[in-house]
Amino acid sequence: MDNFTYHNPTRLHFGKGQIAKIATEIPADATVLLLAGGGSIKTNGVYDQVKTALGERTVHEHWGVEANPDFDTLIPAVELCRAEKIEWVLAVGGGSVLDGAKLICAAVNYDGDPWQILQDQGASVTSALPLGAVLTLPATGSEANGASVISRRAQQSKLHFISPFVFPQFSVLDPETTFTLPPRQVANGIGDAFCHVLEQYLTFPAHAAVQDQFSESILRVLITEGPKTLAEPTDYDARANLVWAATCALQGIIGVGVPQDWSSHMIGHELTALHGIDHARTLAIVLPSLLEAQRKTKGAKLLQYAEQVWGIHEGDEETRITAAITRTREFYESIGIPTRLQDYNVSADVAPRVSARLASRGMDAIGEHGDLTPARIEAILRAAA
């Protein structure tokens, strides 16, 4: 096991009616920015619950944070925070609203162009406004970590930053607020969380028994509870298990002391930037193809994954590895997420563009061994056609 530091200070209020906790989490005299996406929180009652909890506080609202939150959508909110002397930001929505809120919190007191925060991946962030969240879409884990992914469509860019200053002070996770989500978004959440676990687990053995078994636990829960909650969206326990699994997938505990990969995410971000494909769907395209390309260096963990997650015990090692990769692809397909570029009307010609864009930002040797060169990334995407 490698050395690590684990620290996750976010207070998580999980369950029915927990939106009311906002009333005690945010100081009664705070001036608050409420950040939101589209209008769904007005139709499902979340907005009303939030406003009730905020009570007499002065609240400014900024709406319109889109999927893959855009830098240019967020900057006006930074200016609003400065103009109105906002003291707290409350993000109400899914991972995109959360990620956007983190950039706003970091940018308000930031000296210089906030795009620099993305360019140096958060290294230059030294403070942030306090952030609270009401999560309405289980997927990204952003409600319980210090990471944020921001797009900038004007530049066809999608970059991330990580900073300890942007951990939410608190997050509310009420599974009931997710009952009215479109099935496509629920499926995307399942697929996103699944890949988050694999990026931290499917590398090489590091003698980290607890982390491995926690990862396998979350994967099995997603495999069993995911289809259940898609079939019965208002089954509270199934949805609660999905919400908690997605949070645990990226709150840090499974990734401590072990090698991590994240190349499926890096490659996938480019597909979103270039073609606007949903984030989770880019992962479903890249991941099976990447696992196939890395079947030798990931072999030991692929065999463990085959056995512990999919119950594959038959056949020689190559057969079991192939079966595990096939089951992974089939799992995405089974929840309604196609796994080929052609399913999204994208040709294999995107492959060299993606690898060149990654290389231009220094990502010319990614993966846990740094062995994914531009040529190999291109081959992975061609194989995903």
Add this chain to the structure above:
Amino acid sequence: MDNFTYHNPTRLHFGKGQIAKIATEIPADATVLLLAGGGSIKTNGVYDQVKTALGERTVHEHWGVEANPDFDTLIPAVELCRAEKIEWVLAVGGGSVLDGAKLICAAVNYDGDPWQILQDQGASVTSALPLGAVLTLPATGSEANGASVISRRAQQSKLHFISPFVFPQFSVLDPETTFTLPPRQVANGIGDAFCHVLEQYLTFPAHAAVQDQFSESILRVLITEGPKTLAEPTDYDARANLVWAATCALQGIIGVGVPQDWSSHMIGHELTALHGIDHARTLAIVLPSLLEAQRKTKGAKLLQYAEQVWGIHEGDEETRITAAITRTREFYESIGIPTRLQDYNVSADVAPRVSARLASRGMDAIGEHGDLTPARIEAILRAAA
């Protein structure tokens, strides 16, 4: 799944050489109380590493915190803190030193008799000195929670308190510092952590899939890595897995949103108070007997435990439950922890004393269903003779 709030603000520095992190965790101008047990940290190099990390800070030392830390040992340290205007407490040792440090931190600014903190289980604590820890014995999870158990031999009492104010600000977990522990202490740590998981897991189904599988993960790790690290104390990875498993067992993540029991601990504390039996050993006495007594109400989870943790698939339900309880007892015996009162030269006559003492403090209906009456507690202990 029940509603819950999860919050664990402790920063954990895990791995080789991490004691050096103290230098950046405690302010350079802080006046520090170093709390310790016996002299083992002077012979294994931990004390020297700690002193090096503390550098030029003003450090007062209080030694002699014993296993099952005694109220009367700790109060002089409270007075020392007040007299020397201590600003930080650094606990260097196992769970007993940690627990003792928590009482000291809570007591320094406490108005009134600090024993009240134990009597109201922490409800009256409103502040505490900041606490850091160097953990040298994997067992209690105290390095990553807000709980503390304190004995008062003069009254034959052993009580606990819980407060969010006494979470350590940081804890250092360097598995190498535990290599020189006596095997008996390592075994006790394994047994203690094992019971911590069972107290949060072996109740009744609550549709909490992640929590259940995380619990089963830790149990399996303790079963495989425990004997390994007893046989090879300097195998870094095995010891690291034990240390991390013990922390994860009681840092909160497995117990959220599920019913909990803790009656083995409550009964066990009385055996320690009356007869000085090691804490983990009291659990090994009580637990198998308690599971047998509760085999009906705990039946569904005992069957799940049998299958997921022990791989027991054969036989009817009663047979599998019996096998799981037997395997539990055998596990304790296999790591050198006897599971009968007679092994500790204690007669069954202790049974009514324990149940009466618990009842006298209001614990006349404990367990997840509140169905362990004094008569049933007495029967459990008689069956453990």
